[in-house]
Amino acid sequence: MTGPLSQPFSVPGLLPDAESAWIDVIQKMDETYANLVAQQVELERKNAELEEAQAFIASVLGAMTDVLIACDRDGRIEQTNPAAERALGHAGRDLIGQPLRDHLAPDSHGAFARLCSAALQREGGSDVELCLRGPAGLFPVSVNSTVRYDQRGHAIGMVLVGRPVGELRRAYRDLAAAHEGLKQTQQQLVHSEKMASLGRLVAGVAHELNNPISFVYGNAHALRRYVDRLTAYLDRVHAGATAEELAVLRRDLRIDRARSDLPATLDGMLEGTERVRDIVAELRRFSSEQKHASERFDLTALLRSAVTWVAKAQMADLIVVFDLPETLDIDGHPGHLHQVAMNLVQNAIDAMTGAPCKRLELQGRERGGRVVVTVRDTGPGIAPEVIGRIFDPFFTTKPVGKGTGLGLSISYQLVRDQGGTLTAANHPEGGAVFTLTLPAIGGAVAAAPARGPQR
Numbered sequence: 349m350t351g352p353l354s355q356p357f358s359v360p361g362l363l364p365d366a367e368s369a370w371i372d373v374i375q376k377m378d379e380t381y382a383n384l385v386a387q388q389v390e391l392e393r394k395n396a397e398l399e400e401a402q403a404f405i406a407s408v409l410g411a412m413t414d415v416l417i418a419c420d421r422d423g424r425i426e427q428t429n430p431a432a433e434r435a436l437g438h439a440g441r442d443l444i445g446q447p448l449r450d451h452l453a454p455d456s457h458g459a460f461a462r463l464c465s466a467a468l469q470r471e472g473g474s475d476v477e478l479c480l481r482g483p484a485g486l487f488p489v490s491v492n493s494t495v496r497y498d499q500r501g502h503a504i505g506m507v508l509v510g511r512p513v514g515e516l517r518r519a520y521r522d523l524a525a526a527h528e529g530l531k532q533t534q535q536q537l538v539h540s541e542k543m544a545s546l547g548r549l550v551a552g553v554a555h556e557l558n559n560p561i562s563f564v565y566g567n568a569h570a571l572r573r574y575v576d577r578l579t580a581y582l583d584r585v586h587a588g589a590t591a592e593e594l595a596v597l598r599r600d601l602r603i604d605r606a607r608s609d610l611p612a613t614l615d616g617m618l619e620g621t622e623r624v625r626d627i628v629a630e631l632r633r634f635s636s637e638q639k640h641a642s643e644r645f646d647l648t649a650l651l652r653s654a655v656t657w658v659a660k661a662q663m664a665d666l667i668v669v670f671d672l673p674e675t676l677d678i679d680g681h682p683g684h685l686h687q688v689a690m691n692l693v694q695n696a697i698d699a700m701t702g703a704p705c706k707r708l709e710l711q712g713r714e715r716g717g718r719v720v721v722t723v724r725d726t727g728p729g730i731a732p733e734v735i736g737r738i739f740d741p742f743f744t745t746k747p748v749g750k751g752t753g754l755g756l757s758i759s760y761q762l763v764r765d766q767g768g769t770l771t772a773a774n775h776p777e778g779g780a781v782f783t784l785t786l787p788a789i790g791g792a793v794a795a796a797p798a799r800g801p802q803r
């Protein structure tokens with residue numbers, strides 16, 4: 349384009365008036381042309397901006413994996429994103445103006461009609477399941493719908509955003525699988541805690557049984573020797589041996605010694621088997637799974653048995669101090685409380701491994717309607733930063749394979765189920781002290797902790 353003349357010029361033969369009018373016209377043309385150019389530039393700039401904005405919106409719509417469909421008030425498609433076009437199997441321009449209903453499975457028509465009428469009432473909808481009909485069959489989506497308004501605030505349609513249900517299902521399945529995995533891990537841990545305490549119990553009981561059984565075994569051998577000698581002697585008596593002969597035999601076979609040893613040998617065996625019988629009875633009583641039964645039992649005997657079974661087999665140099673009444677009868681679940689006592693003793697032993705002084709002190713008293721038992725050790729005590737967490741399930745400071753972190757949390761629940769409490773503290777002179785309180789006979793109602801929220 350050639351530029352306009354910017355300098356006035358003289359036309360030969362024109363009058364000065366006519367010439368100035370001509371110059372005015374040329375100047376106006378000049379101005380108009382300049383305006384046109386400016387408008388053109390502005391237009392081009394706006395156009396570029398518009399194209400940019402459109403490209404941006406298109407890229408956002410294209411990046412969406414969710415299906416987006418804008419409909420008018422009658423449910424006709426006005427706009428779609430590429431995910432919707434893929435799901436419906438049509439290009440966007442072919443879809444515009446078509447009723448969305450025609451692209452839905454028949455059993456979604458009702459839900460879609462409800463969405464349309466809700467939009468007229470200026471209401472959206474959430475998690476409505478619609479089934480699109482696509483090239484590869486049905487394509488279920490979970491839809492959220494929002495009302496679309498014009499500049500004057502009139503509802504002119506709705507925007508549907510649908511997430512493929514397959515994806516949701518997969519996410520749900522993944523979540524369910526992760527949850528299942530977690531549950532299994534927890535069960536394994538609970539199981540390994542059970543196995544560990546069973547292992548401790550078996551080791552403790554085996555250790556306890558070992559003594560009387562070897563006692564019985566040794567005495568049985570002695571008895572056999574006595575029987576052999578007595579039989580040999582009697583055989584000679586029945587064979588008609590002479591008095592001199594028998595006197596020699598009696599001395600050689602040490603018959604008098606055998607006879608006098610017999611009652612003590614038999615008594616020892618009897619005592620050993622009684623001890624075995626008692627241990628088995630204790631095992632039955634304290635380790636059985638009595639879920640519902642509450643019975644009267646002697647807490648002193650229970651505590652002594654728990655310490656013996658757990659401690660003796662594991663820590664030969666442990667000093668145990670019992671400060672317990674002769675008997676301390678209470679009502680409760682002996683099996684559960686035995687488990688609690690074994691857990692506390694085991695923790696004390698774990699804590700004292702490597703400690704210079706290994707002393708376990710159990711004290712029991714009845715005080716104000718409660719039975720209070722303390723278990724104190726001479727380990728390093730509980731670190732202040734973890735003391736608030738030791739009753740949490742799975743909390744442990746022990747290495748993998750050694751601790752499951754379930755002992756105290758299980759114990760806490762077992763004690764609470766019997767109207768008791770279990771607390772932990774450090775002793776001023778070092779070591780940890782666990783305090784167990786339980787309702788005493790007759791004092792249970794008055795002193796049991798209140799249930800429900802306290803005011």
Ligand SMILES: Nc1ncnc2c1ncn2[C@@H]1O[C@H](COP(=O)(O)OP(=O)(O)O)[C@@H](O)[C@H]1O
Nearest residue numbers: 695699729738744745751752753754755756780
């Ligand atoms: N007597 C104790 N002395 C010091 N720390 C203890 C004692 N008893 C328990 N704890 C702490 O409490 C944690 C949780 O104990 P517990 O629930 O029995 O699980 P676990 O014995 O498997 O670790 C232990 O790992 C330990 O850190």
Ligand SMILES: [Mg+2]
Nearest residue numbers: 691695755756
């Ligand atoms: Mg433990």
